[in-house]
Amino acid sequence: MTTPTTTPVAEGLFAETAAGPRLLGSKCTTCETPYFPKAAICHNPNCNDSKLEDAEFGPHGKLWSYTVQYYPPPPPAKYDEPYKPYAIGLIDLPEGLRVLAQVSTVDPESTVGGADVELVIERLYTSPEGNEVTTFKFRQS
């Protein structure tokens, strides 16, 4: 019998740092444009000197808007059975980044546009082998 483990849904997207959970991206030091996930070069067409360095984003944000996903998303998305609707939001971060993420609330229908939200790393689903697969979400307090 193997011990259940926790694995991120994708490598290099987020991390639990000493200061708490953070999104892992990059920032162009020339034009200050933030990128999530990391970019190979600056995609700002007005920036003529791409200089990217690693950057961490979060945990604080504001929910610009949201939806509730009432039906199970098609593959390659995965979820725990039985499927339970969840909220998805567009979250504006003070670093100038607008991020797509699940919104973690007890009842997805209680999600509120404009609310303050905070980055968390939570289970997305449990794999058939019993491993917990985690993703980044934003929690509405």
Add this chain to the structure above:
Amino acid sequence: MTTPTTTPVAEGLFAETAAGPRLLGSKCTTCETPYFPKAAICHNPNCNDSKLEDAEFGPHGKLWSYTVQYYPPPPPAKYDEPYKPYAIGLIDLPEGLRVLAQVSTVDPESTVGGADVELVIERLYTSPEGNEVTTFKFRQS
């Protein structure tokens, strides 16, 4: 235990008729253009009155040219293991049709361009269930 059967590799391509094996196609009665397999409309751009009727082609033809297929073809092609090279030819029929087909000879390297060939229906491969899957070939006499 099921009895092994013989099935054609595709429906409606060929048949064993009272007169012998034939390819099943169509012919435009306006412009005399032959089609194999059957066409829904006449594809001759100079024909302005498409009138298709069913037509049978074969068994006699002349080998315009040939190759020997020395490596196993990729899927969706199927063949009996171990793979044995076979000849493939372009066969000109007196009905004005140039057909692609395997050339059935004892030794594929003995295939001869320009040779007279005759339509046969033969095994292409045996399915894992033991059924013989047949196709049209032309035999060099």
Add this chain to the structure above:
Amino acid sequence: MREVAVLGVGMHPWGKFADKSITDLSRTAVEAALKDANVAWPEIEAVSAASSRFSGGKGWGLNGNDIVEEMGSTGIPVYNLSAGCAAGGNAFNIGYTLVASGLYDKVLVFGAEKMPKGMIQTSGVEEETDPEYLRQVSVGMPGPAFWGMLCSQRMAEYGTTEEQLARIAVKAHDNAVHNEYARFRKKFTLEDVLNSNMVSYPLRLYEICPISDGAAAVVLCSAEEARKHTTDPVWVAASTVATYRYDDGIPRGLASVVPPARTHHSEAKLAVSKAFDDASLAPKDVSLVELQDNTVYYELAFPEEWGLCEPGEAESLVEKGETTPVGSLPINPSGGFLSFGEATTAMGVFQVCELAWQLRGEAGERQVPNAKVGLAQTLGLGGNGTATILKR
């Protein structure tokens, strides 16, 4: 660039046709367009086709080559355009360019689709380097969730009601009753719509377009050719293509920048603005619009994003019936994607067919009175937007 006319249009009805191939649908549409144009196939000098991800085209998106083989291989140039759901619009744009530049006098534009069963995945690439793939696996978010988020933000900002959303779907079906090419030709009541299942809050099942099979074709020609056939042709006033801007506030992967101002669907706005410029026309000149109503939300957002109405005004236009064929801003008199279902790569060509019928006054009971200028628009994966203006 010289003047280009829409000489003929043709469609196969939209629906699900299990017993027909994509070539069957295509042939019906192309033969109808040729007949409408009174042009024989060998007269066609080039083909510009929407390239399908799902059907035909030998699995390589060669849908234009399929139709040329079917109609008869005359050796003409064929262009197959990929642009997600904007492919039909892109194909129209290249067809237009081929005639406008003086290269060819008669060009066929065409789009056809047999959609696969079930839900469409946004991306076909299952790699973490693909931003769409990454969004699906890490957020569990299919396409319609975008529409839900945009719509709920609009509700918060303008107080849009669920009933207003439902009214748009009701209007779409009222129009489709009179369109023999539509898939759904029955009336829906407000209750029907409001009782349909919630899909992506606040959007319900009947407020989102399903998928369909369909095919549409258009024959374009030079002014000289057009005048041989008719004294009053339908003209292409403009045809444009654009992509989204870097500062657009809708993430295409996992994130975007926070835009300086409300900047959404910049690909559509850029294409439409450029079309007005190219045509020397203004939003007020538009008699009717065929826009990409994958969801009712777009009938509220697009008119204000393109300057057809004031911000926040669209809801009251819907309530007053101004977006019906007899209103001041008729939107999707065809019945739109909501009544047809989306046959992805055929939609941009389908819109041109409807505009042509409307401008000719041949739209029967869904006719927009005195239609002089029609605007069509598509939007596709990858940030592709297209706009077409026809005039009479």
Add this chain to the structure above:
Amino acid sequence: MREVAVLGVGMHPWGKFADKSITDLSRTAVEAALKDANVAWPEIEAVSAASSRFSGGKGWGLNGNDIVEEMGSTGIPVYNLSAGCAAGGNAFNIGYTLVASGLYDKVLVFGAEKMPKGMIQTSGVEEETDPEYLRQVSVGMPGPAFWGMLCSQRMAEYGTTEEQLARIAVKAHDNAVHNEYARFRKKFTLEDVLNSNMVSYPLRLYEICPISDGAAAVVLCSAEEARKHTTDPVWVAASTVATYRYDDGIPRGLASVVPPARTHHSEAKLAVSKAFDDASLAPKDVSLVELQDNTVYYELAFPEEWGLCEPGEAESLVEKGETTPVGSLPINPSGGFLSFGEATTAMGVFQVCELAWQLRGEAGERQVPNAKVGLAQTLGLGGNGTATILKR
């Protein structure tokens, strides 16, 4: 139509690059072409890209959109062209048309590919309505068998020897030794080639091109723009696209008609003939040719099909060394597909890069002396053919 110049060209080397994404390859090629043109990315007004079936493009063939997102989304129109292995040539043709028509002054043309492992299937459609599929299942015939059949017929008709076939491969590698972008840069002896495995009689492994990853980009511009950069630009003398004719003797499915005369690759012949006409040039004016040598056979067949030599003469040209860079009819001084491997949708753009370097006299030890006119040609699934003539 106005004059169009090739302002800049750039490539990523061909090969297998497991640790690089298609975007990495694309960016390298595009940045090189921009630098060569001395043009900044925001100056590019439109993109015409070859649409890939295999890699990137969000699985929808949106490879042009990928590169625009990578370089910076400026809102410009993007065209993604599907044409099988002719896609690069088709994309070049649309890029050319966009500048020649006066619509845009600076356009990027680009093609990139990461090829999948193993053998490529001709068709991606597994349905009996697809003629390519039907051929594969009922005849067990992959693409190279066509080349074998055509070549063995040529041997029967003209007495072509196996050694003559092998010489063409040896010449290709002799050229590639001097090309830093080629995948295989070592010399092959006649014995190496003749000892390689028979694949499709009479063609051996080293006489058929493998598959590779690669990327190429070209910046096209108007004459006015070109003259700001240089007094002696490389001009596009012609760019054409065609499809095969109904009476072509190579079956595209299971059968064709028996042609009235020897009629093969009519799509290539039509494209090349029209290119000569459009350019007001004749075969005798050609300084060098970059043709689609998926197999050595094409270096024998194409020159005579296009009137560059007499029927049956090509073998002696090969023997006399006339197809080397210093001969009377230099063919594929780049090293060709045989030395690069095929990165399907990038090949038509790759050819234009080589022509530009040759016409500028920048081709180093593979330079064709006094190169003034270069012809390039591609051929793709669906019966797509393209031709490009550059001149100085």
